[in-house]
Amino acid sequence: MTETQYIGKKIRSKEAPRHVSGGGQFVDDVSLPGMLHAVVLRSSYAHARMGHIETRAALEVPGVVAVLTSEEVKRTSRPFKPGRYSAGLQKPIPEYATAVDRVRYVGEPVAMVAARSRAVAEDALDLISVEYEPLPAVVDPWEAMEPAAPLLFDELDSNVAWKGALSYGDVDEAFQSADQIVREKLKIHRYSSTPLESLACLASFDDASSKLTLWCNGQNPEVLYDALGEALDVQDVRVILPDIGGGFGQKIHLIRKYVVLTGLMSVKTGRPVKWIEDRTEHMMAAGQSCGMEFDIEAAVKKDGTVLGLKIQEVDDVGGSVSTLTIHFTNKLNNLFSTYKVKNFRLEGRSVVTNKCPVVPNRGIGKPSMCFIWERMMDRVAQELGMSPVEVRSKNLVPTSEFPYTAPNGNVYDSGDYTQLLEKAVKKLEYEKLRKELKQKREKGKYLGVGLVIGLEPGGRNAARDMAIFPDVKELPGAGGVEGATIKLERNGSVTVFLGAPSCGQFHETTTAQVVAENLGLSPDNISVAPRFDSEVSPWGVASSNTGNNFHLYDIGAVHGASLKLREKILQLSAHLLESSPQKLTIDDGIISIQGSPDKTFTFNELGKIAYGNQSLIPEGLEAGLQTTYYYKFPHAQPFMVPDKEGRVRAQFTFSAAAHGAVVEIDTETGRVKVVRYIIVSDNGTIINPDVVDGQIYGSVAHGISVALGEGFVYDSDGQLLTVTLTDYSKPTACETPRVEIEHAPVPSPFSVLGQKAAGEGAAIPSPAAIASAVEDALQPFGIKIRELPLSPEVIWRLVHQGER
Amino acid sequence: MKQLIQLRINGQAYEEEAEPRMLLAFFLRETIGLTGTHVGCVVGECGACSILLDGRVVKSCLLFAVQANGKEITTVEGLAQDGELSPIQEAFVKHYALQCGYCTSGMLLAAHALLTRNPDSSEEEIRRGLAGNLCMCTGYTQIVDAVKAAAGEYKKV
Secondary structure, X not given: OOOOOOOOOOOOOOOHHHHHOOOOOOXXXXXXXXXXXXXXXXXXXXXXXXXXXXXXXXXXOOOEXXXXXXXXXXXXXXXXXXXXXXXXXXOOOOOOOOOEOEEOOOOOEEEEEEEOOHHHHHHHHOOOEEEEEEXXXXXXXXXXXXXXXXXXXXXXXXXXXXXXXXXXXXXXXXXXXXXXXXEEEEEEOXXXXXXXXXXXXXXXXXXXXXXXXXXXXXXXXXXXHHHHHHHHOOOEXXXXXXXXXXXXXXXXXXXXXXXXXXXXXXXXXOOOEEEEOOHHHHHHHOOEOOEEEEXXXXXXXXOOOEEEEEEEEEEEEEOOOOOOOHHHHHHHXXXXXXXXXXXXXXXXXXXXXXXXXXXXXXXXXXXXXXXXXXXXXXXXXXXXXXXXXXXXXXXXXXXXXXXXXXXXOOEEOOOOXXXXXXXXXXXXXXXXXXXXXXXXXXXXXXXXXXXXXXXXEEEEOOOHHHHHOOOOOXXXXXXXXXXXXXXXXXOOOEEEEEOOOOOOOOHHXXXXXXXXXXXXXXXXXXXXXXXXXXXXXXXXXXXXXXXXXXXXXXHHHHHXXXXXXXXXXHHHHHHXXXXXXXXXXXXXXXXXXXXXXXXXXXXXXXXXXXXHOHHHOOOXXXXXXXXXXXXXXXXXXXXXXXXXXXXXXXXXXXXXXXXEEEEEXXXXXXXXXXXXXXXXXXXXXXXXXXXXXXXXXXXXXXXXXXXXXOOOOEOOOOOEOOOOOOOOOOOOOOOOOXXXXXXXXXXXXXXXXXXXXXXXXXXXXXXXXXXXXXXXXXXXXXXXXXEOOXXXXXXXXXXXXXXX | OOEEEEEEEOOEEEEEXXXXXXXXXXXXXXXXXXXXXXXXXXXXXXXXXXXXXXXEEEEHHHOEHHHHOOOEEEOXXXXXXXXXXXXXXXXXXXXXOOOOOOOHHHHHHHHHHHHHHOOOOOHHHHHHHOOOOOOOOOOOHHHHHHHHHHHHHHHHO
C-alpha cells in the first residue's frame, strides 16, 4: 500500500469510551412499557417421552400472565425449514422451538412462562409438572451406533443421521506408492466459547400492524429473520442487534428457538416479552462444539513427503439434526491446511446422542483439522527420525505457487508459510532450545516444545456446504454479498451503517479508519452505528458476525461506499468551486483546488448545501450526500459453486500463522504450565494493529485453554456435570499466559486493501501446539498425545497409570 | 413484603423499596436504572457485576439489595469525575483492554480497587487481583497492560 494516514495506525477506539462508562447497550439493558419477563422450563432428563404438561398451578401465581407449552408451540407455530447443515437427511425431521412429544437432551426447552417479573416467572416454573416417561440415554457415539441402541429419532433407521465423504486426488495410488503408512487415532472433546453475555431476546409484537420487532444478540441476522418468518408466519419483521457481549459462534443457531418462543409469547400476550438465559441454561442448552474422533492414515515417502491422508471421522452431534454436518463441512475451509499434499479422503459419520446439540465456536471444525495435520506431521517425523520442522517444511505450499489452488478448490490468495516457520524457529532458537529441554528432562524437569503451523481462512462462501450434497438443487446462497451505507450529515460529520452486527471486534473503529483514509476526514468526525437494524442496515448473505467475514465483506463494502461518497463530494465541490473533480484534494474535511488553497469548501458547508439549497446543486447530481454500496467478492470464481468433484472455495482469504509453545509439566499434579508461547502471524494488511493483536491474544487464549482442560463432561445418564464456569474450568488471568506476537503480513491480492482475516485464527493451531509441546515434555515416559483435553487429571493418569 | 432501604450510589442518596429476595445486581440495574453493571452468571463466578461497597470490591449478584442498606456504592457509572474518564478507564480505552465490553465494568472496578490498595502491583499481583473477573474475549493481555499503565496515576494520589 502507498503511504497511509489512518490505515495501519494506532487510533483511539470508537467503542471503548462507552463500554468503560457503562454506556454499552445490550439486549438486557432495553426495557419497554408493559414488558413481561420470560423463563424457560427445561428437560431434566436426557431422553424421555413427554406426556401432559400441567400448568394450572403456575397460572394462578399472582403476576403470571401466560404459559406456553410444547403442545401449544406445535399447534401455533411451524417447524424450522431444514437448513444447509441438515440438507442430507433422507426424511425431514421437524424441529420446533421446543421439544415436542420427546426430549433428547438435558436442558431442552419444554415450556415458557411469562410474568411481570423474572422472580415471579421463576416461582411459577416450579409449579409446572410434566409427565415424563424416561427412556435409556445414549451418550457415547460408539454405543449410539450399535444396532441395539435406542433410536433418538423415529424417522431415522439408526443414530447415524448422516454419512458422507470428501475425496480429492488419487488416494489409492498415493498409498500404493508410499514407502510407509503412518497411523494414528485422535480425539477432541466438547467445549464452547462461553460468551460472557448469555443468549438474550426481547420480542414485541404489535397486533394492530402485525409487526414483530426483535432485539436479540444473535450473530447472524439471516437466521433470526428466517426463523421468525418460517415459524410464526409474520412477514413484517424487524431485527435489531445492539451491543453483543461476545459471540464466537455460540449465538448463531440455537438462539432461533428462543427468538421464536419469545415471539410466540409476545403474540400470545400482546405484550413485549424479554428472555435472558442464565449461565446454567447456557452451558446445558445453548450449544457445544462437536466431540470428534478420527482414525487416520498417512502415506509417506522416506524423505518425509506426505503423499496422502485417509481419515475416518465420527462426530457426536447431540440431540438435534439441525446442525448435523456443520463441524464436518467446516473442515473444507482448511482441509489441506498449509500443505501441498494432493491426495485426500475424509469419510464422516454424524451420530445423534442425548447430549446438547452442536454449534460453531471460535474456529469450528478447523482446530480439529489443524490438529490432525500437525499431530500427523509430528508422528511422521518421529517414525522417520526427522526433525518436526523439517517434515513440515518439506510439505508446505511453496511461496512461489501463490495464488495456490488446493485440491478441494480453495484458492489461497497469498502467503509465505516457509517464512512463518523460519521466523518462528529463529524466535524460539528452536534447535538450541530442543537441546536445552532434553537436558532438563534428563534432570527430571519435564519441559517440551511444540512448533506448528496453520491457516486462518476468512470470508465465507455461502455455497460451501453444498459440496457434500451434490443432489441438492437449490443453493442456500453462494459467494458473499454485504453492504454499507455512508452519509455526510448536515453538520459535516459522517455516519456509517454496516450490514452486519459486531460482537466486540471493534468494527466501528476499524470502519472509521478506512472511511477516514478514503474521505480525508479525521476519524473523530466519523461515527459508525453501533447496532444492526434490519430496517436500515444494507445486508446480504455475508452480513453475519461469523465465518471471519468482516475484513473481506464489511471492509469491502465500507471501502466501496466511502469511495462512492468521495466521488459525489468532489462532484458537488467541483461545481461550487468552478473546477473539476480531478483537480480537487480533501484534507481534514476541507476540499480545495490543488495549487490554490484559498478557495475551499468544508464538509460542513457541503452538508448544508446538499440537504438544503437546491439552487447550488448542479443538474444531473442527486441531492443529498448518502450512498450505499453492496460489495460482492470480485474474485469468487472458480469454484464459487461446488463442481462434480466437490471442489468449492470454502472461504476466500487465507491468513496463516506459526505457533510455538514451550510447556513445563508438574508430574506430581499433572498441571501443564505454558512457559513461553510465540506466534508469527500473517493477517495481510493490518488496518488497526491493536484490534488485530487483541483478536490473536483472545483466540490463542481460548485454544490453549481448550487444550489444557476447559470442556464439558457428561455422566452415563446424559446429565451434564459441568454446568458452571468453574466446573467447566474457564481460565482466569492467572492461568492465561502472555503471548508474544510477531507480524509477517503478506497482503492479499484479492481484497480491497490487501487485508485478510484476524478473528478466530489463533484458536486453530493452538490446541495442536500445546499437544505437541506436552508430548515432547513427556518423552521420557514414552507417552503419545492422542486426545484433548490435557487437563491435570488426564496428564496425571498418563504419567502414573499409563492410561489412555 | 418490600423493605425500605437507604443508600448512596455514586455519591447520590437513594431511598428505595426492595423485595428481600432481590439481588443487589438487579436492584442497581432495574430499580435504579444503572445498567452498566452486567450480569454474566448470577453465582459469583464471572465478576461482571462487580461493584464497590464501602470501597471494597464485591460481586453484586452475591448480595441482596437489603444488605446494602446504609452503605456507599460505586458502580462503573461513578468512576468518571466531572465528565473526565478516570485513569483506569482512560487506560482501558488506550490499551484496547476490552472487546465486547460485557466484563469491562466489573474488570474496571476490580482493577481500581486493586490499584487503590496497591499501586505498585506486579504483573503477577495484577493477574491475581483480577482472578475473580472472567473475560472471554481478550486473553487478558491488554487488560493487564492497561492496569500496569494506570498504576502510575494511582501512585500520585
